[in-house]
Amino acid sequence: MASCSLIPPASSLVSSSLCKLFTSRNPMATVGLLSFAPKTSSFVILSIKQRAYHESSFRVRSVAAPVEDVAGFDDMVAGTKRKYYMLGGKGGVGKTSCAASLAVKFANSGHPTLVVSTDPAHSLSDSFAQDLTGGTLVPVEGPECPLFALEINPDKAREEFRSTTQKSGGTEVKDFMEGMGLGMLVEQLGELKLGELLDTPPPGLDEAMAIAKVMQFLESQEYSMFTRIVFDTAPTGHTLRLLSLPDFLDASIGKILKLRQKITSATSAIKSVFGQGQTTQQDAADKLEQLRERMIKVRELFRDTDSTEFVIVTIPAVMAINESSRLRASLKKENVPVKRLVVNQILPPSATDCKFCAMKRKDQLRALDMIQNDPELSILTLIQGPLVDVEIRGVPALKFLGDIIWK
């Protein structure tokens, strides 16, 4: 008599069907699945037939792409190791409301939590209905466990950095170097146009510097208590540019640092008479090196599947969904882990729709259908957030929204 006993981890539907198929062909066998290699879609089956073990391997032609096993909020809240959640998407879809509600939920679940905004148009203060401005840690009143907010002003972060690096372009150094016959190096320094870089920064630099600033904070003792960090990021375009920025900065800062190496090793005479000039040059170079290192950390943080998750927030509208699909594709290209898609502002069910609501609902259903057929989005765990009839402001409202969305 055929029997099919599965050896863990063979517990999926696919493996159980496969065992049944195997036993129907080998009625005298007792089988178990030994392993499954998703890349090659190969199964190895162990069977016991006539008191002997046999191993057979199968290649399955088409296996549906395994949807990543994502549990709900339980999975997000489990463990005390620090985890980062970045919420991003098109402007106005509800990123801040979702980020703030997630932060409240983490805090109410016992995690000392930090919610950070790196969006130049901050709305955390509006969302919490408390003044959280100032660029430093501000406690949020209301949740059961400590919840702090940090609104980083990207302009200020850039200005701070700029004031130190500017010193390196001082005429004293240039004159001195001309005098030493190193005019060529001065020209090269000029070509780097560091001042201009900071006056008209490439898109994404502001956001990158803001996140770099957060990384700097997070290294300090004061921040060591936080086990959950939620980022309310800038709208999609900024996020995408931010992701490609570290490579650009790495290259340009690398160039500057190489030049510094040249200058400092060019002649020991420069070192001995550089005096103040050398110190400022050194300060600026150190600052640049620090920025470069932080950029690398930011990039690593975004790609660390163990500690970081990027949650895409969208609404059931064609334009927003198209943008989310592009965002997901770009994040995938950059190896940024994405598991969940929040579709916010879905019309709640109603028995008596007015004409406007009926049309709107039809439109939303069409958009939701698009998600199911979108190769980038259909694989994500879908979280539906209802459109609520009051503005979401303040901790009680955020708790209410969080309890609906983060389950």
Ligand SMILES: Nc1ncnc2c1ncn2[C@@H]1O[C@H](COP(=O)(O)OP(=O)(O)OP(=O)(O)O)[C@@H](O)[C@H]1O
């Ligand atoms: N599910 C919802 N039901 C009702 N109103 C909502 C919902 N989600 C968000 N809102 C409201 O929509 C507005 C925009 O939300 P929010 O500021 O969170 O969006 P955002 O994506 O962060 O915007 P921005 O890109 O401008 O920063 C706010 O007034 C907020 O209260």
